Amino acid sequence: MVRLAGTPAAAGVLLSVMLLLAGCATPQVAALLEQPPEKLPRQVELAAVPFYPQEAYQCGPAALATAVVHAGATTTPDALVAQVYLPAREGSLQVEMLAAARRHGLIAYRPAPQLRDVLSEIAGGAPVIVLQNLAFSFAPRWHYAVAIGYDLAREEIILRSGTSQRLVMTLSNFERTWARGGHWAMMTLAPERLPATATEDRYLTAVVAMERVAPGPARRAYATALERWPHNLLARIGQGNTAYAMHDLAAAEAAYREATRRHPDAADAWNNLAQTLLELQRRDEALTAAQQAVAIGGPRLPQYQATLKIVSESR
Amino acid sequence: MNTFNRCIARVLIVSTLGMGMPASSLAGIVSTDQISGGAGRVQVKSFLDRAEVQAGLQALGVDSTAAQARVDALSDEEVASLADRIEQMPAGGTDVLGVVLVVFLILLLTDILGLTKVFPFTKPVR
Numbered sequence: 001m002v003r004l005a006g007t008p009a010a011a012g013v014l015l016s017v018m019l020l021l022a023g024c025a026t027p028q029v030a031a032l033l034e035q036p037p038e039k040l041p042r043q044v045e046l047a048a049v050p051f052y053p054q055e056a057y058q059c060g061p062a063a064l065a066t067a068v069v070h071a072g073a074t075t076t077p078d079a080l081v082a083q084v085y086l087p088a089r090e091g092s093l094q095v096e097m098l099a100a101a102r103r104h105g106l107i108a109y110r111p112a113p114q115l116r117d118v119l120s121e122i123a124g125g126a127p128v129i130v131l132q133n134l135a136f137s138f139a140p141r142w143h144y145a146v147a148i149g150y151d152l153a154r155e156e157i158i159l160r161s162g163t164s165q166r167l168v169m170t171l172s173n174f175e176r177t178w179a180r181g182g183h184w185a186m187m188t189l190a191p192e193r194l195p196a197t198a199t200e201d202r203y204l205t206a207v208v209a210m211e212r213v214a215p216g217p218a219r220r221a222y223a224t225a226l227e228r229w230p231h232n233l234l235a236r237i238g239q240g241n242t243a244y245a246m247h248d249l250a251a252a253e254a255a256y257r258e259a260t261r262r263h264p265d266a267a268d269a270w271n272n273l274a275q276t277l278l279e280l281q282r283r284d285e286a287l288t289a290a291q292q293a294v295a296i297g298g299p300r301l302p303q304y305q306a307t308l309k310i311v312s313e314s315r
Numbered sequence: 316m317n318t319f320n321r322c323i324a325r326v327l328i329v330s331t332l333g334m335g336m337p338a339s340s341l342a343g344i345v346s347t348d349q350i351s352g353g354a355g356r357v358q359v360k361s362f363l364d365r366a367e368v369q370a371g372l373q374a375l376g377v378d379s380t381a382a383q384a385r386v387d388a389l390s391d392e393e394v395a396s397l398a399d400r401i402e403q404m405p406a407g408g409t410d411v412l413g414v415v416l417v418v419f420l421i422l423l424l425t426d427i428l429g430l431t432k433v434f435p436f437t438k439p440v441r
Contacts, residue, residue, distance in 0.1 A: 057408035087376030091408025099388035142407040164435045173429040209390040238347040268345040
């Protein structure tokens with residue numbers, strides 16, 4: 001093989017290997033076409049999704065603006081440059097794309113790394129930002145685009161990409177570039193809207209990450225989560241914590257109480273209830289709750305003990 | 316000079332450690348982040364990571380105010396994933412034009428074969 005390098009024969013081998021590869025259907029596309037999800041429409045295009053042609057290397061801000069504006073928030077690619085663009089890298093990092101969406105009060109949801117999930121989300125009305133590696137693994141050309149439609153019969157996906165308002169790619173071609181981008185995808189959603197393919201864990205991960213920067217929208221998202229999964233303890237406590245962060249102590253108390261009612265062994269809920277009651281000047285009730293947390297114990301016992309100490313010493 | 320600056324930065328980080336610590340690390344509300352991340356979360360580590368990531372963003376051309384706001388918007392987990400590694404993370408930003416000729420021809424071929432998708436105008440064979 002080494003001797004052949006640079007000869008026409010080598011080029012021939014290379015070409016035939018490539019042709020062979022190109023002929024293969026990509027795994028996710030093959031599975032999808034063989035057995036499309038029952039409820040998945042055959043063809044969808046979210047034509048109302050806005051288009052912001054990319055300037056220079058700024059596909060990150062352009063793609064993000066596309067999704068954020070569609071979700072109902074106000075921004076422009078120029079405004080997003082200061083939030084996601086890295087001048088020296090001439091690009092945008094994935095985690096910063098997620099973080100910037102949260103700064104706009106939107107849930108940054110990461111769907112499962114499956115083509116069928118991406119298409120299901122599009123069918124559910126949400127454009128999906130995807131990271132593609134347009135060239136090779138050893139010489140990457142990273143690119144963000146927004147998937148806004150597909151056609152199963154034609155085996156095509158439709159993207160807002162770079163300076164193309166409507167870039168049509170074959171699903172296989174797309175899957176190759178997307179697979180080299182690590183199957184990375186994200187959506188930006190108003191907190192009242194659950195993703196079409198939402199799972200408890202994925203959704204709550206997205207909401208918890210948002211609490212720091214946008215407690216108000218996070219609080220509404222916890223309510224959305226509890227509507228679907230009323231028994232989720234994390235969402236219940238999150239509802240209390242966001243209310244507490246917004247100084248709505250009555251709502252925080254109600255959320256923690258509901259958490260302790262549904263999950264009597266949740267020491268964290270008892271502890272947070274104790275702290276809230278203390279601030280509501282209801283020391284006796286606070287003391288009972290704090291003692292309950294300490295009695296249950298767990299990995300955060302020192303914290304419960306500290307709360308109990310403060311409650312005991314108050315007044 | 317660089318070493319000197321770094322030394323100063325370290326002293327500052329250590330001396331201001333207590334200032335940024337949420338009170339919840341001692342008593343009071345257990346944060347949702349704490350619960351979802353398990354008990355092993357070390358807040359000092361996260362604090363140092365944040366300082367490092369912010370410095371990293373500034374080194375890559377982001378001004379200091381914007382860098383601070385950007386780091387604040389990241390979760391502890393995301394900060395940890397970036398610390399030390401900003402340079403290696405994929406940064407999506409392909410300028411779909413500017414490619415040199417040789418690469419152009421190779422990529423054109425692979426585009427047509429449906430292996431890559433560098434050029435908006437190619438139609439791959441099926």
